[in-house]
Amino acid sequence: MIMELSRSFYTNMKRNHRQQIKWQQAQALFEALKCRDADTAMHSLVTGYTSVQLLIHLRFQGAFLQHMRIDDVYLGGLLHDIGKLSMGDDILKSDKKLDQSQRDELEGHVAEGVGILRKLGMEKDIVDLCLYHHERADGSGYPAGRMEVPAIGRLAAVADVYAAMKVPRAYQDMERSDADIMGYFYSNHEQYDLTIIDALAEVVKQLAQNGGKSGNIGEVHDEKGARR
Numbered sequence: 120m121i122m123e124l125s126r127s128f129y130t131n132m133k134r135n136h137r138q139q140i141k142w143q144q145a146q147a148l149f150e151a152l153k154c155r156d157a158d159t160a161m162h163s164l165v166t167g168y169t170s171v172q173l174l175i176h177l178r179f180q181g182a183f184l185q186h187m188r189i190d191d192v193y194l195g196g197l198l199h200d201i202g203k204l205s206m207g208d209d210i211l212k213s214d215k216k217l218d219q220s221q222r223d224e225l226e227g228h229v230a231e232g233v234g235i236l237r238k239l240g241m242e243k244d245i246v247d248l249c250l251y252h253h254e255r256a257d258g259s260g261y262p263a264g265r266m267e268v269p270a271i272g273r274l275a276a277v278a279d280v281y282a283a284m285k286v287p288r289a290y291q292d293m294e295r296s297d298a299d300i301m302g303y304f305y306s307n308h309e310q311y312d313l314t315i316i317d318a319l320a321e322v323v324k325q326l327a328q329n330g331g332k333s334g335n336i337g338e339v340h341d342e343k344g345a346r347r
């Protein structure tokens with residue numbers, strides 16, 4: 120369900136923004152990622168879609184993130200793992216436990232991704248979503264292990280982990296239930312932002328109630344109102 124929604128969201132967003140150079144660049148990068156590893160591409164689609172849904176819910180509640188542009192948050196989610204293009208298949212597609220040097224290379228995907236996005240002149244929120252998506256509020260994340268994670272990073276962390284649990288991968292062949300996923304987040308809330316976890320619970324509930332048809336999608340289809 121979330122995968123079909125995420126695919127159609129991408130189709131609509133790229134159609135609505137097809138005239139913009141930034142979107143043409145993003146689409147080229149994403150298509151390259153899709154060729155390289157379909158699982159990572161699917162994960163990225165779900166991360167982008169979930170990031171936008173979280174942003175919309177948080178704004179609706181007046182929580183924060185009011186200044187962020189929906190299209191930048193979406194592109195950040197879509198491209199947050201673009202640095203994985205640089206990784207060898209033995210790491211990218213591995214279903215085995217990684218040794219330390221492989222782990223170091225894996226963690227390097229953040230710096231690689233940030234470098235690519237900066238070279239293309241992507242907006243700060245897009246770059247920051249990539250830069251901070253593996254940081255954690257208790258300092259246990261990477262690459263910096265910082266405890267002061269900007270809002271865009273706290274949003275990215277929740278969206279990325281949710282997507283990782285929803286999209287089957289080589290090392291995880293089953294989609295986890297929503298109850299299981301929310302249980303994970305509330306049990307490990309010190310790593311995340313509780314307000315964003317609550318927003319995810321609302322997104323998940325709304326998706327279940329609507330049978331997979333998110334009422335928020337139409338809100339971002341109007342290209343003219345970029346800052347919504």
Ligand SMILES: [Fe+2]
Nearest residue numbers: 199200252253
């Ligand atoms: Fe990542």
